[in-house]
Amino acid sequence: MQQNNTFTSGRILSPLIRFMLPVFFAMFLQSMYGAVDLLIVGQFGSSMDVSAVSTGSQVMMTLTNLVSSFAMGTTILLGQRIGEGRAREGGGVVGSSICLFGAIALVFTVLIPVMAGRMSAVMNAPEEAYQATVSYIRICGLGSVFIIAYNLIGSIFRGIGDSRTPLMTVAIACICNIAGDLLLVAVFHMGTAGAAIATVLAQAASVIISLKILSRKALPFHFERSDIRFEKTVIRKVTWLGLPIALQDLLVGISFLVLQAIVNGLGLIPSAGIGVAERVCGFIMLIPAAFMQAMAAFVAQNIGAGKYLRARQALLYAIGVSFVLAFVMFAVTFWRGDLLAGIFSNDALVISAAAEYLKAYAIDCLLTCFLFCFIGFFNGLGMTRFVMIQGIVGAFLIRIPVAFLMSREVPVSMFHIGLATPCSTVVQVILCLICFAYANRKFGTGKKAD
Helix, strand or coil, X not given: CCCCCCCCCCXXXXXXXXXXXXXXXXXXXXXXXXXXXXXXXXXXXXXXXXXXXXXXXHHHHHHHHHHHHHHHHHHHHHHHHHHCCCHHHHHHHHHHHHHHHHHHHHHHHHHHHHHHHHHHHHCCCCHHHHHHHHHHHHHHHHCXXXXXXXXXXXXXXXXXXXXXXXXXXXXXXXHHHHHXXXXXXXXXXXXXXXXXXXXHHHHHHHHHHHHHHHHHCCCCCCCCHHHCCCCHHHHHHHHHHHHHHHHHHHHHHHHHHHHHHHHHCCCHHHHHHHHHHHHHHHHHCHHHHHHHHHHHHHHHHHHHCCCHHHHHHHHHHHHHHHHHHHHHHHHHHHHHHHHHHHCCCCCHHHHHHHHHHHHHHHHHHHHHHHHHHHHHHHHHHCCHHHHHHHHHHHHHHHHHHHHHHHHCCCCCCHHHHHCHHHHHHHHHHHHHHHHHHHHHHHHCCCCCCC
């Protein structure tokens, strides 16, 4: 049995960065699943295909984020057990999580294909792209078991402080996805359906590789087949920690789906434009998102060890580094968003609409470096209900109303619609600062940061 990775002693910034970087690259490559679909469809397909893939992948990304966020309950609980010196209980955490997420995979595999048409209608998919959107969602839905399995395995690795293995497996899967897209879309001209099939096959490859590595890897806890059972106490704790995070991400995702639906109602070009812009945004937000995941694992172990001050110091480091990188992304996105949009489309009108929307998202870059680090910090503390509440406030009290009001302008401005996102982020950061003051009073008597 190898020594488990720990964040509870020694330096803070360098271990945090070393853990964050593989998380970032893994998330980057995972984002390439949908991005490569859109990129190759944009070059070898039509605006109809671009609209279908952008809308369909937005739906699937929302559902994937739901599972990934729920799996954070496993990451946090496993990390806390390691920090408390109770790593031997890890086998029970992992076994119960397998049962829980196996049940979720079964539900998703049945419901998503059945509900694909209704989802596309709710998303207000343009008439020209409706059937293609249904096809994309249905095919990806049939591969839900691979989506869920990959995210659970990744949560286990992160819980023990290993962010490199998921990077390696997703890199191989990304190569498979690119090859599949080129074959099915560029060579066989299967369009939207080909992109969806390539995505599912790539995710399957990722799961198979991850399982093989996991079976050969020395873990910091004992695990047997007998651990795979519905242990009510463990499942209750995983759910208690993960469900608020999942609900928050689901509701935030729904708010972006509503925003997409609002823009879809404006026509095919705006629909394709926001799809391209959201794909670009998925990449420029990866750095703060990676810090969010790294913070959750780092803080969970330190809270388990009773070292709140060390966890708080890590938060300040993460915000500082993230802000410097966010400023660079702001400058590129605000002034040269057309170049970024041009990667995913060769239609001048679509590129123009996307670039206008990206100007607003560039502003959000300067805000999310604070918000995402705070969210990871609070998740690690186990304050997941607050994370859910602030997400709901930002999504439904700010983002959706602002986007709806801006869509009523004549003429409609994609930039003004995009401003709904930074407006919500400002409110969420304010709420996080208030909660941070509360956390300092509640946990601030912990041990020194060492």
